[in-house]
Amino acid sequence: METTESTIKSLLSQLSLLxxxxxKVIIGQDQVLDEILVALLAGGHCLLEGVxxxxxxxxxxxxxxxxxxxxxxxxxxxxLMPTDIVGTEILEEDHVTGKRFFKFNKGPLFANIVLADEINRTPPxxxxxxxxxxxxxxVTYGGQTYPLDRPFFILATQNPIEQAGTYPLPEAQLDxxxxxVKIGYPTVQEEFGVLNSTTGSKKVKVNPILGGEEIKQxxxxxxxxxxxxxLIHYVSSLIRATRPDTTTVPYVKEWVRWGAGPRAGQALxxxxxxxALFKGRYAVLMEDIHNMVFPVLRHRILMNFxxxxxxxxxxxxxxxxIKAIERSKVVGL
Incomplete structure (x- = not known):
């Protein structure tokens, strides 16, 4: 048990080092970095939006x-075509026998971390x-299934202001x-730091901290x-209250077309x-739920016209x- 605890402490200390x-390179954006690392530890994927x-x-x-x-x-x-992402079969020849055969050539999706840059610029x-x-x-291609290496982490980006030539992500994809994660403008001090550090000749070296096995641990x-x-009851009440047909919250009935499904509760x-683990704790607190509820529900609540x-x-x-459910004291926390 002592070895296990020491291993856990070592892994958690490496998280802060990471x-x-x-x-060293990214100045500011503290909350954004936290949310990306939380998604990585949870084994999920992130959609990043910013100008x-x-x-x-x-x-x-x-x-x-x-x-x-x-x-x-x-x-x-x-x-961009699906085969440009997943991969495609190519015809090869065995130089010994002279026989020809198809071989699956893996696409760029076969990596631990995949950056899907400007994902909304490609068709559905x-x-x-x-x-x-x-x-x-x-990934399935030609009736054959190919497992992806773990950990597998997709980070997709999109631009919220330039909508010409873009294709909104379907709800199933968003889910x-x-x-x-929304990325905002830096503060005055952060912007000064960005300008000061990126316009000179000094290069910053980023050292690798964690490997695949440590991430999986x-x-x-x-x-x-x-x-x-x-807390589980609170999460359930929160998710169920997003649905206009069953909610008792007037604000939701007025503005929401579709609420979040059970996957949102799992994600939260x-x-x-x-x-909690990222902060060095082994139990969830209400602050963890309140901190993560916005990036979890942001794309799962569909607004009406x-x-x-x-x-x-x-x-x-x-x-x-959050205000309505706390006022109603659904679970007496």
Whole structure:
């Protein structure tokens, strides 16, 4: 038991080292980094949204450099085909026998960390090529199934302001992302740091901290973090209250078209456990749930036309839900 505890402490200390290593390059964006690392520990995928120039691609590339993991970047464009992502069969010849045969040539999806850059710039046909990989961690081609290496982590980026030539992600695809992370502008001090550190000749070296086996150990540990029944009841009440047909919250009935499904509750509990472990705790607190509820529900609550017209966002609905459920004392926490 002592060895196990010492191993856990060593892994947790390496987590803070990992974040420090990334912050050699990425200045600020502390909460964004936390959410990305929480998703990694939980074994899920992240959708990153932010205007151009906020270092979304650099953030993912730096993360890959700080890990002993393979990394591929896929630039999504309107002419990208599913085979450009998954791979394709090529005709080869056996030089000894002269016989020809088809061999599956793996695409860039076969890596531990995959950056799907500007994912909403490719048509749904190509976007859907990621669905099986994201959910089942495998790829099927020509009737043959090929397992993906674990850990497997997709980080997709999209630009919220330039909508010409883009294809909105379908709801089924959005639901496969564990977290929807929004990246905002830096503070005055952070922007000064960015300008000061990126316009000179000094190069920063990022050292790899964790390997694949260590990441898998941490992902297993996340599952062992405890959460009491009261908190599970609270999560269930929160998720069920997002659904207009069953909710008692007027705000939801007015603005929401579709609420979150059971996968949202699973995601909220899993990411709360992951955040607790990331903070060095082995039990989930209410603060973990409140911290993760926004990136978990952001893409799982579908707003109606009235909400779109009046700029009412899913984050605003989530904030109202938290207030309403705490007022109603659903679980007496």
């Amino acid at each position: 974040k420090n290593e990334i912050q 151009p120039g906020l270092a979304k691609t650099l953030m993912v590339r730096t993360l890959s450099q700080a890990l002993h993991l393979s990394f591929h970047r896929i630039q999504f464009t309107p002419d 046909k190509t976007q859907s090529a990621l669905l099986e990989a994201m959910q089942e961690f495998e 496969r992302f564990l977290l929807y 941490l992902q297993d540990l996340v599952r062992d973090v405890t959460i009491n029944d009261d 509990i899993l990411t709360a456990k992951s955040r 009235k909400a779109d017209a009046e700029n009412v966002s899913s984050d605003m609905v989530t904030a109202e839900l």
